[in-house]
Amino acid sequence: MLHxxxxxxxxxxxxxxxxxVVKKGSAILLIEDGVYGALVGTKxxxxxxxxxxxxxxxxxxxxxxxxGIQDNVLKGVKTIDYGGFVDLVAEYDTVQAWL
Amino acid sequence: MLHxxxxxxxxxxxxxxxxxVVKKGSAILLIEDGVYGALVGTKxxxxxxxxxxxxxxxxxxxxxxxxGIQDNVLKGVKTIDYGGFVDLVAEYDTVQAWL
Amino acid sequence: MKFSxxxxxxxxxxxxxxxxxxxxxxxxxxxxxIFRVFFxxxxxxxGTRLTTPPQDDRNIVNRWSELAQAHKLDLVVxxxxxxxxxxxxxxxAKRNSKDADNIAPGFHISGLGQLIEAGIQADRLVVFGD
Amino acid sequence: MKFSxxxxxxxxxxxxxxxxxxxxxxxxxxxxxIFRVFFxxxxxxxGTRLTTPPQDDRNIVNRWSELAQAHKLDLVVxxxxxxxxxxxxxxxAKRNSKDADNIAPGFHISGLGQLIEAGIQADRLVVFGD
Amino acid sequence: MxxxxxxxxxxIKKFGYVNRKAPYGTVYALExxxxxxxxxxFDQDVSVIFMDDxxxxxxxGQDTKASGMKNFSPTYRAxxxxxxxxxxxxxxxxxxxxxxxxxxxxxxxxxxxxxxMQIMEDQDIILSF
Amino acid sequence: MxxxxxxxxxxIKKFGYVNRKAPYGTVYALExxxxxxxxxxFDQDVSVIFMDDxxxxxxxGQDTKASGMKNFSPTYRAxxxxxxxxxxxxxxxxxxxxxxxxxxxxxxxxxxxxxxMQIMEDQDIILSF
Numbered sequence: 001m002l003h004x005x006x007x008x009x010x011x012x013x014x015x016x017x018x019x020x021v022v023k024k025g026s027a028i029l030l031i032e033d034g035v036y037g038a039l040v041g042t043k044x045x046x047x048x049x050x051x052x053x054x055x056x057x058x059x060x061x062x063x064x065x066x067x068g069i070q071d072n073v074l075k076g077v078k079t080i081d082y083g084g085f086v087d088l089v090a091e092y093d094t095v096q097a098w099l
Numbered sequence: 100m101l102h103x104x105x106x107x108x109x110x111x112x113x114x115x116x117x118x119x120v121v122k123k124g125s126a127i128l129l130i131e132d133g134v135y136g137a138l139v140g141t142k143x144x145x146x147x148x149x150x151x152x153x154x155x156x157x158x159x160x161x162x163x164x165x166x167g168i169q170d171n172v173l174k175g176v177k178t179i180d181y182g183g184f185v186d187l188v189a190e191y192d193t194v195q196a197w198l
Numbered sequence: 199m200k201f202s203x204x205x206x207x208x209x210x211x212x213x214x215x216x217x218x219x220x221x222x223x224x225x226x227x228x229x230x231x232i233f234r235v236f237f238x239x240x241x242x243x244x245g246t247r248l249t250t251p252p253q254d255d256r257n258i259v260n261r262w263s264e265l266a267q268a269h270k271l272d273l274v275v276x277x278x279x280x281x282x283x284x285x286x287x288x289x290x291a292k293r294n295s296k297d298a299d300n301i302a303p304g305f306h307i308s309g310l311g312q313l314i315e316a317g318i319q320a321d322r323l324v325v326f327g328d
Numbered sequence: 329m330k331f332s333x334x335x336x337x338x339x340x341x342x343x344x345x346x347x348x349x350x351x352x353x354x355x356x357x358x359x360x361x362i363f364r365v366f367f368x369x370x371x372x373x374x375g376t377r378l379t380t381p382p383q384d385d386r387n388i389v390n391r392w393s394e395l396a397q398a399h400k401l402d403l404v405v406x407x408x409x410x411x412x413x414x415x416x417x418x419x420x421a422k423r424n425s426k427d428a429d430n431i432a433p434g435f436h437i438s439g440l441g442q443l444i445e446a447g448i449q450a451d452r453l454v455v456f457g458d
Numbered sequence: 459m460x461x462x463x464x465x466x467x468x469x470i471k472k473f474g475y476v477n478r479k480a481p482y483g484t485v486y487a488l489e490x491x492x493x494x495x496x497x498x499x500f501d502q503d504v505s506v507i508f509m510d511d512x513x514x515x516x517x518x519g520q521d522t523k524a525s526g527m528k529n530f531s532p533t534y535r536a537x538x539x540x541x542x543x544x545x546x547x548x549x550x551x552x553x554x555x556x557x558x559x560x561x562x563x564x565x566x567x568x569x570x571x572x573x574x575m576q577i578m579e580d581q582d583i584i585l586s587f
Numbered sequence: 588m589x590x591x592x593x594x595x596x597x598x599i600k601k602f603g604y605v606n607r608k609a610p611y612g613t614v615y616a617l618e619x620x621x622x623x624x625x626x627x628x629f630d631q632d633v634s635v636i637f638m639d640d641x642x643x644x645x646x647x648g649q650d651t652k653a654s655g656m657k658n659f660s661p662t663y664r665a666x667x668x669x670x671x672x673x674x675x676x677x678x679x680x681x682x683x684x685x686x687x688x689x690x691x692x693x694x695x696x697x698x699x700x701x702x703x704m705q706i707m708e709d710q711d712i713i714l715s716f
Binding site (some may be wrong): 133138141154162168171180 | 482511517519527529575
């Protein structure tokens with residue numbers, strides 16, 4: 001299952017709620033303001049590090065670049081473009097959007 | 100100064116951010132989904148209790164009633180109607196909406 | 199006292215327009231003056247006459263139009279925000295070569311300067327948004 | 329593979345419509361089929377032809393119209409959500425006694441059943457919202 | 459009737475509705491319910507999940523008179539009549555808010571986060587609100 | 588010119604803009620900036636506060652090419668030309684995000700939460716975004 005998170009971890013609870021019900025082997029894709037969750041050296045960094053123990057974590061590169069944070073991405077978070085987003089949707093059976 | 104908070108404390112950081120910069124003697128008015136912050140027995144109860152030490156805390160009765168939570172309001176939180184909201188705006192010099 | 203109101207969200211989707219309406223009504227009932235209601239961001243979507251909400255629900259747009267007429271309210275829709283979202287009066291339609299307009303009675307489209315002026319002229323400015 | 333898309337927010341205010349558009353385009357480029365794009369909640373506001381965004385910005389509505397034409401996309405605007413928000417096609421205008429319509433080329437208004445069908449017929453449904 | 463329509467009728471998919479937002483502050487709860495009602499006519503296998511502030515949608519005693527909005531909470535009671543019977547609330551969301559099933563307008567099954575995870579995984583299609 | 592216009596010209600109020608939202612995910616940051624620019628023509632005493640995710644509006648290196656949106660961050664650099672010089676960021680918001688003033692596209696004053704509180708209190712009018 002693929003989970004998309006589009007909210008900043010500093011502003012909303014979406015990422016935390018997502019992590020409560022993510023199954024081992026699932027994928028989490030950070031998009032839009034959700035990409036702020038993918039960074040090193042922030043208060044939210046431990047959250048995503050914890051998530052990476054059980055799930056693959058991706059972040060959408062165009063959204064990182066728009067926000068000027070593409071160079072601050074945590075090691076192990078894979079950055080992908082929209083083509084990669086499409087591939088993830090095809091790869092996993094269902095998608096849950098944590099709006 | 101009057102601070103309005105219209106977000107649920109479980110979903111967004113608005114109430115916490117508000118509390119960081121509320122001056123002693125200010126008023127905080129919970130409206131819309133913000134009224135969930137006014138309740139007893141929730142994980143957010145200590146937050147609003149802390150706020151009440153320095154500020155007057157109000158909650159909009161029509162919004163509490165719509166959500167069926169008017170009987171669960173923390174003691175010390177004053178419930179007011181729209182007329183009371185108007186009075187608060189008139190009483191305090193400025194209004195900051197924590198959107 | 200003189201109040202100005204800014205509304206940042208459209209009808210139904212967020213409660214902002216409901217809250218602003220009930221606040222405005224209560225302020226008028228208490229004898230305050232409403233200098234201006236300024237619709238910004240998605241708030242401009244309150245100003246379309248093309249809505250047909252369910253009959254068992256409130257009609258947010260009509261409510262504003264009626265309140266405006268009863269109290270000579272100045273309901274201003276921000277032109278820049280309106281252009282992004284497709285709220286158009288006859289003049290704007292002409293200027294931007296649109297074949298229709300959708301502005302509701304009592305609303306008029308004007309510039310952002312009207313928001314600043316609303317802040318300058320009023321004793322209080324209250325923002326309703328998301 | 330067959331995808332359906334649901335868009336829950338209007339143009340510009342939230343990034344949802346941008347994300348959905350770029351996803352849809354990428355999916356088509358990879359040879360996938362887009363069964364339907366369903367506009368719900370404020371998403372219906374993507375379907376107005378009355379927007380005039382700043383010239384140095386993208387035109388979200390036109391982009392959808394053009395993609396629909398190029399790829400015969402089925403862009404469905406939910407009728408119930410559209411009535412609340414004032415998105416109207418000629419038929420709806422007639423039915424609800426409106427003096428104008430504002431639907432953009434390539435979009436059409438239909439029922440919520442189309443969303444369920446989009447879920448049934450497609451292999452994947454992806455939601456973009458707020 | 460076209461082949462596609464026939465095929466359509468034969469397909470039964472698991473439809474999961476995930477409701478995470480409070481009622482009234484935004485319209486998502488109401489418009490989600492409208493989808494569930496319409497969807498019921500399609501004879502799919504429907505599960506409705508309430509978590510985070512979504513559990514507040516089911517709170518008893520909603521009274522919108524003074525706020526002028528439409529009280530749609532009685533409609534949740536009608537779901538049973540549409541054979542929408544799998545209503546789940548996440549226990550952690552309830553606990554954080556100090557809610558018990560006695561506070562809710564309809565009977566629901568309380569599920570752990572782990573169980574909600576599995577219910578989500580079991581769906582073919584998820585509609586998120 | 589009417590008396591009211593005259594009075595209007597004479598009034599100088601303290602206008603505070605409070606920006607708490609990240610850019611691009613929503614339009615509030617961009618449309619807030621548009622108000623600040625228009626407002627500059629009115630010769631008021633303007634302060635712009637960035638806190639919470641609002642501090643991200645000023646992040647260096649924004650590049651919207653791949654996302655197709657309009658990069659409005661260079662406009663913050665134009666504010667000085669409009670005599671909008673009081674730009675404040677809240678220290679706690681910066682710290683939580685691991686940001687320093689070197690990361691920002693314009694010079695700003697870093698203020699403690701206490702100081703931000705006082706700046707807010709000093710305003711006559713607050714526009715919240």
